[in-house]
Amino acid sequence: MTNLLLGLNFEPQIESLGSDYWDVVDAARFPRTELRFRNNDLLRQLGIDPGAVKDHHLEQAYGCFEARTPLLALRYHGYQFGTYNPLLGDGRGFLYGQLRDRFGQLQDLGTKGSGTTPWSRGGDGRLTLKGGVREIIASEALHRLGVTTSRTLCLVETGEKLWRSDEPSPTRSSVMVRIARTHLRFGTCERLLHLRNAQGLERLLRHVVDVYYPLIAAAHPVQDGNAAGAIEAQLLAFYAELVERVARLAAEWMAAGFTHGVLNTDNMSLLGESFDYGPFAFLDQWEPGFTAAYFDQTGLYAYGRQPGICHNNLRLLQEPLAMLLPRQPLEQSLETFAPIYQSHYRACMQRRLGLPSSFDHNGNIEGGDDAVHKTLALLAAWPVGYGAFFAGLATQISTKGLPEEPEALLPVVLDGAEPARKAWLDWRDRWWTQQREAVSAEPDEAQAINARLQRWNLVKTPIRSVIEEFWQAIDQHDDWQPLQAWLKASCVD
Numbered sequence: 001m002t003n004l005l006l007g008l009n010f011e012p013q014i015e016s017l018g019s020d021y022w023d024v025v026d027a028a029r030f031p032r033t034e035l036r037f038r039n040n041d042l043l044r045q046l047g048i049d050p051g052a053v054k055d056h057h058l059e060q061a062y063g064c065f066e067a068r069t070p071l072l073a074l075r076y077h078g079y080q081f082g083t084y085n086p087l088l089g090d091g092r093g094f095l096y097g098q099l100r101d102r103f104g105q106l107q108d109l110g111t112k113g114s115g116t117t118p119w120s121r122g123g124d125g126r127l128t129l130k131g132g133v134r135e136i137i138a139s140e141a142l143h144r145l146g147v148t149t150s151r152t153l154c155l156v157e158t159g160e161k162l163w164r165s166d167e168p169s170p171t172r173s174s175v176m177v178r179i180a181r182t183h184l185r186f187g188t189c190e191r192l193l194h195l196r197n198a199q200g201l202e203r204l205l206r207h208v209v210d211v212y213y214p215l216i217a218a219a220h221p222v223q224d225g226n227a228a229g230a231i232e233a234q235l236l237a238f239y240a241e242l243v244e245r246v247a248r249l250a251a252e253w254m255a256a257g258f259t260h261g262v263l264n265t266d267n268m269s270l271l272g273e274s275f276d277y278g279p280f281a282f283l284d285q286w287e288p289g290f291t292a293a294y295f296d297q298t299g300l301y302a303y304g305r306q307p308g309i310c311h312n313n314l315r316l317l318q319e320p321l322a323m324l325l326p327r328q329p330l331e332q333s334l335e336t337f338a339p340i341y342q343s344h345y346r347a348c349m350q351r352r353l354g355l356p357s358s359f360d361h362n363g364n365i366e367g368g369d370d371a372v373h374k375t376l377a378l379l380a381a382w383p384v385g386y387g388a389f390f391a392g393l394a395t396q397i398s399t400k401g402l403p404e405e406p407e408a409l410l411p412v413v414l415d416g417a418e419p420a421r422k423a424w425l426d427w428r429d430r431w432w433t434q435q436r437e438a439v440s441a442e443p444d445e446a447q448a449i450n451a452r453l454q455r456w457n458l459v460k461t462p463i464r465s466v467i468e469e470f471w472q473a474i475d476q477h478d479d480w481q482p483l484q485a486w487l488k489a490s491c492v493d
């Protein structure tokens with residue numbers, strides 16, 4: 001059977017931008033390749049019939065990197081924990097290729113753990129198997145929860161022993177391949193400011209607008225005579241749209257109870273998509289100060305600080321953009337961050353609670369605010385799991401239906417300790433009233449509430465202890481079943 005993956009129709013968009021933006025690299029040669037995860041859902045999205053793809057085809061393509069050139073390590077810099085680092089760039093991955101999915105959207109296939117590059121800075125260019133497993137879990141759970149995110153296409157174990165300070169060593173090596181809308185980062189722009197390369201930045205951003213923001217390109221066509229004005233208008237509109245996307249992304253993370261952990265500007269996509277899942281954690285209990293990365297000693301990237309950090313990263317992005325654009329309209333766009341964040345956060349929380357969101361004529365979400373506030377007050381008062389709270393509500397409604405009386409809604413099924421009584425009663429009465437109002441206004445809401453609860457919550461949130469459970473089985477018995485079972489139940493085909 002021919003390997004379809006070796007004959008895909010790649011579109012050399014980044015390659016054609018020119019060699020200022022990347023370095024051609026070779027993949028490492030690994031002693032062994034063994035497919036550990038494949039995402040059939042994504043193969044279908046790429047227009048490939050999963051039935052025609054054998055596991056060894058994925059190993060050939062994404063472990064041995066057969067028949068694919070050029071592999072491009074992308075150049076970028078970034079602010080890491082507030083300090084500018086001009087030595088970054090793809091140090092353990094490369095852009096494998098870009099192709100259209102079946103919706104016509106350009107997608108990047110990018111690797112992690114595929115060998116050293118000119119940007120490895122003494123690192124080994126590798127990804128641990130546990131790191132790869134964690135990346136699958138984060139991307140697929142976030143996708144399932146409605147967060148705009150990269151996805152994991154496959155994970156190939158590569159048969160080397162790695163030494164790490166934060167994992168029992170030696171540990172196993174792997175290559176992860178993801179699809180992301182782009183691997184262009186805020187840090188890609190920051191590098192061009194560092195090099196005082198305004199022309200290079202303009203070229204990059206016009207490319208971004210043409211390929212990824214077609215509505216903006218169409219709204220401000222660049223023609224002879226008005227080119228400068230049209231380009232400025234495009235780039236200002238791009239920044240305004242990016243502010244909106246990043247505000248929405250931050251809201252989605254917060255509602256998902258997700259702490260990214262390393263919100264450096266080199267981990268911020270120019271399309272506002274979430275990616276790079278290293279020391280992330282899903283909240284166990286709701287706690288704004290929760291910090292995911294052990295090396296984040298000041299809690300800079302704590303759960304509750306993420307919206308502020310995203311806002312700050314967007315302001316940092318103004319520095320390179322100011323080589324091409326006036327500051328004042330950029331600042332004005334940034335002011336939309338807070339209201340967009342607020343209304344999207346409310347909408348995301350509402351749907352986790354099963355409740356409808358209605359919009360006023362300005363697009364703001366009406367009502368429901370109170371239920372969201374009361375949910376946060378309850379979660380602050382009651383040491384219940386964040387994801388477990390929503391899962392408990394979803395299970396109760398799917399098994400017993402909507403409660404006739406508020407008293408019928410029971411906290412006991414919601415796992416954990418006795419809730420602080422007042423917070424529980426406040427929350428319960430509010431939620432009950434809101435669902436009742438929704439159903440009286442629109443009888444179909446009875447099904448819709450249950451459907452939302454099932455759709456926007458996970459039966460089992462992959463908090464750290466759950467990930468460790470999956471990892472122990474893999475590490476000690478090479479048993480991938482618990483991970484696979486969870487993926488099947490919660491996430492992907």
Ligand SMILES: Nc1ncnc2c1ncn2[C@@H]1O[C@H](COP(=O)(O)OP(=O)(O)OP(=O)(O)O)[C@@H](O)[C@H]1O
Nearest residue numbers: 088089090091092093120123124125126276277278
């Ligand atoms: N083991 C390693 N060997 C070489 N370079 C590394 C290694 N680990 C991280 N790096 C590099 O250090 C920088 C910061 O790493 P970070 O964890 O943010 O990114 P990453 O997880 O490697 O990749 P991505 O951001 O594409 O998901 C990146 O430039 C990355 O390539």
Ligand SMILES: [Mg+2]
Nearest residue numbers: 266267275276
């Ligand atoms: Mg990174």
